[in-house]
Amino acid sequence: MASLKVPANVPLPEEDAEQLHKAFKGWGxxxxxxxSILAHRNATQRSFIRAVYAANxxxxxxxxxxxxLSGDFERAVMLWTFEPAxxxxxxxxxxxxxxxxNNWVLVEVACTRSxxxxxxxxxxxxxxxxxxxxxxxxxHTSGDIRKLLVPLVSTFRYDGDEVNMVLARSxxxxxxxxxxxxxxxxxxxxxILTTRxxxxxxxxxxxxxxxxGTSMAKYLKEDSEYIQLLKAVIKCLTYPxxxxxxVLRQAINxxxxxxxxxxxxxxxxxxxxxxxxxxxxxxxxxxxxxxAIAKDTHGDYEDILLALLGHDHA
Amino acid sequence: MASLKVPANVPLPEEDAEQLHKAFKGWGxxxxxxxSILAHRNATQRSFIRAVYAANxxxxxxxxxxxxLSGDFERAVMLWTFEPAxxxxxxxxxxxxxxxxNNWVLVEVACTRSxxxxxxxxxxxxxxxxxxxxxxxxxHTSGDIRKLLVPLVSTFRYDGDEVNMVLARSxxxxxxxxxxxxxxxxxxxxxILTTRxxxxxxxxxxxxxxxxGTSMAKYLKEDSEYIQLLKAVIKCLTYPxxxxxxVLRQAINxxxxxxxxxxxxxxxxxxxxxxxxxxxxxxxxxxxxxxAIAKDTHGDYEDILLALLGHDHA
Numbered sequence: 001m002a003s004l005k006v007p008a009n010v011p012l013p014e015e016d017a018e019q020l021h022k023a024f025k026g027w028g029x030x031x032x033x034x035x036s037i038l039a040h041r042n043a044t045q046r047s048f049i050r051a052v053y054a055a056n057x058x059x060x061x062x063x064x065x066x067x068x069l070s071g072d073f074e075r076a077v078m079l080w081t082f083e084p085a086x087x088x089x090x091x092x093x094x095x096x097x098x099x100x101x102n103n104w105v106l107v108e109v110a111c112t113r114s115x116x117x118x119x120x121x122x123x124x125x126x127x128x129x130x131x132x133x134x135x136x137x138x139x140h141t142s143g144d145i146r147k148l149l150v151p152l153v154s155t156f157r158y159d160g161d162e163v164n165m166v167l168a169r170s171x172x173x174x175x176x177x178x179x180x181x182x183x184x185x186x187x188x189x190x191x192i193l194t195t196r197x198x199x200x201x202x203x204x205x206x207x208x209x210x211x212x213g214t215s216m217a218k219y220l221k222e223d224s225e226y227i228q229l230l231k232a233v234i235k236c237l238t239y240p241x242x243x244x245x246x247v248l249r250q251a252i253n254x255x256x257x258x259x260x261x262x263x264x265x266x267x268x269x270x271x272x273x274x275x276x277x278x279x280x281x282x283x284x285x286x287x288x289x290x291x292a293i294a295k296d297t298h299g300d301y302e303d304i305l306l307a308l309l310g311h312d313h314a
Numbered sequence: 315m316a317s318l319k320v321p322a323n324v325p326l327p328e329e330d331a332e333q334l335h336k337a338f339k340g341w342g343x344x345x346x347x348x349x350s351i352l353a354h355r356n357a358t359q360r361s362f363i364r365a366v367y368a369a370n371x372x373x374x375x376x377x378x379x380x381x382x383l384s385g386d387f388e389r390a391v392m393l394w395t396f397e398p399a400x401x402x403x404x405x406x407x408x409x410x411x412x413x414x415x416n417n418w419v420l421v422e423v424a425c426t427r428s429x430x431x432x433x434x435x436x437x438x439x440x441x442x443x444x445x446x447x448x449x450x451x452x453x454h455t456s457g458d459i460r461k462l463l464v465p466l467v468s469t470f471r472y473d474g475d476e477v478n479m480v481l482a483r484s485x486x487x488x489x490x491x492x493x494x495x496x497x498x499x500x501x502x503x504x505x506i507l508t509t510r511x512x513x514x515x516x517x518x519x520x521x522x523x524x525x526x527g528t529s530m531a532k533y534l535k536e537d538s539e540y541i542q543l544l545k546a547v548i549k550c551l552t553y554p555x556x557x558x559x560x561v562l563r564q565a566i567n568x569x570x571x572x573x574x575x576x577x578x579x580x581x582x583x584x585x586x587x588x589x590x591x592x593x594x595x596x597x598x599x600x601x602x603x604x605x606a607i608a609k610d611t612h613g614d615y616e617d618i619l620l621a622l623l624g625h626d627h628a
Contacts, residue, residue, distance in 0.1 A: 161602075163600045163601070165600075168600065202597060203600030206598055206599060206600050283516060283552070283553070286479075286482065286513060286517030286520055287477070288475075
């Protein structure tokens, strides 16, 4: 369930665009106005506002935001204002660049979105960057990590619920054998995790647990980046709320707070499953997520995150 | 979220009572009619029907059901028709009797209900059986298990969200020390688990995980009934959906199906958190709960379980 709160009576996009235009004008920018509008509109409504803004003022709303805002607040507003596919493309691109390289984000985007959402992100990626995500990932990675990530971002997984139990049984056996041999970079192991549907992988890992006593992830004990990414793949595919809870926990508990992680999870999940993530967060940390965020952030940045968590009203 | 489906226009209790009265009459009982009414009314509506039935026909609806029905279907209809507190009292009483003794059910009722719900169950227990749950549990248990279960069913836990983090830290240390010493029946360990609020225990166990690397439950490896009950206490207090998923999984996977477990979970959770339990069930078994139940049961018994899972309409 989404945490985003949209008011019962949403103003026309023309009115919203006009208010935003006013917010940019004069001496200071009116950040409160920006939050009260954008943080309470869904993706469709935001894209209408952008279209109307471009038509009426002959300017790109995103450029205006970029010019007027700064720091963590800017990043949060920008990421949020994007359409979901555009935003995923942006995050993925960032993750393949030298200074903002982040293989975790690639796993996250490839594995927690639905097959169609991820496909749309890849289309948006091509439209914007004139290259494919696959080629950029392949170019910027190497070795074992390339072996895992390239198929991961390439496959258009089947997204249905049907599960082949015979296959689940036989592939659980394969996985168990590979794990026993510590063959973590094995072709079959990677093939199973990168090509099967989420429902099928879930069934296979359930068989694994039922037949071999412990979950496969428990056997992955090495501390290499490859093994950690493999565990993230499994978590993202089978228990995304818990994966996101962990990203938030680590971002908030880190000395100095990892604002990029925090902003990314809040802006990408507010319209999808943030309520479930909040539930997991409270369960695992005994502190409500909004309180933890309020303690670690301040000012406009705090305000937009809390608004996206469903805190205040438009 | 509840799985129970109540129609938009609920007939008057008088009409429902009359239809039920008709269903019992004549040659055969009309089981379909019983399901279509009772399995689509919430607790308040069912209790009105019982009151009107008693007033208009001078008979106790539960006695009528007992007389007309039999087997697993009867048990499901009876348990469901009870009010929640009455039902918990009934299940708890059963669990302290010689032939239906079941310490797991005592843990389940004591730990998955809210403090007030459990207190109501204890009041209903006294009203019906003229003894206290505490004395019956103390009388029918002994040794380590008594040491755990008596305080567990006695405490009226604080039910709020407030958490004392300093306390959580110090009690996590105590628990860790006891576990290291394998002092699983230690007074302090039992005191913490049986008297602290759910939120506080959750905080303590989270500290445990953060500071000592693994969850406390992971360290509890012995196979004794005591240790298994201790693990059930922890699961029920901190992750009830997963606890119920496991009870259902074991009930369904058992050779010959454990109808008592199945009926108990479906009838006690349909009005509370069954939707979340269904979600966990699908995730862990790769089969939707309703399909698994349909495969393992049949006839009227199957029909009422599926109706309570939200399957068909009134």
